[in-house]
Amino acid sequence: MRSLLIPLLLLAACQSPPESLPESLPESPRFLGNTACPISGRPIDPAAYFEHEGERVWFCNPDCAEKSASEPEVWIARAYPEARPFGNTTCVVSGERLPLDAPTVTWQGHELRLCCGTCVDVFRSDPALFVADLD
Ligand SMILES: [Zn+2]
Numbered sequence: 001m002r003s004l005l006i007p008l009l010l011l012a013a014c015q016s017p018p019e020s021l022p023e024s025l026p027e028s029p030r031f032l033g034n035t036a037c038p039i040s041g042r043p044i045d046p047a048a049y050f051e052h053e054g055e056r057v058w059f060c061n062p063d064c065a066e067k068s069a070s071e072p073e074v075w076i077a078r079a080y081p082e083a084r085p086f087g088n089t090t091c092v093v094s095g096e097r098l099p100l101d102a103p104t105v106t107w108q109g110h111e112l113r114l115c116c117g118t119c120v121d122v123f124r125s126d127p128a129l130f131v132a133d134l135d
């Protein structure tokens with residue numbers, strides 16, 4: 001317990017804002033999913049989703065999620081019509097530098113860059129693990 005005191009004090013000291021804070025602080029926690037039900041357009045229920053090959057689509061209620069789960073590709077495409085660059089500057093799996101021709105994967109409307117094909121495979125095996133790690 002006692003050893004926590006010093007880091008906490010340092011943290012408190014750091015909170016007096018430096019002059020040059022970035023304009024937009026990252027949202028926290030960072031939710032990388034759709035926020036509107038692709039069927040009704042209403043806000044999602046965080047507990048109402050289906051998962052297909054590592055991607056999740058959220059719906060406004062469990063009925064929507066259940067009905068949609070039989071055609072996952074359709075609803076994934078509708079929930080994430082375009083992929084925006086995620087903006088990672090190092091490999092999301094290994095933390096390595098990205099080569100100029102870094103391979104990309106698209107996941108829940110985000111285009112992530114990885115350092116090599118092996119990392120692509122590792123990422124695909126459990127995407128949420130690596131994306132959650134980034135913050
Ligand atoms: Zn719905």
Ligand SMILES: [Zn+2]
Nearest residue numbers: 091094115119
């Ligand atoms: Zn990598």
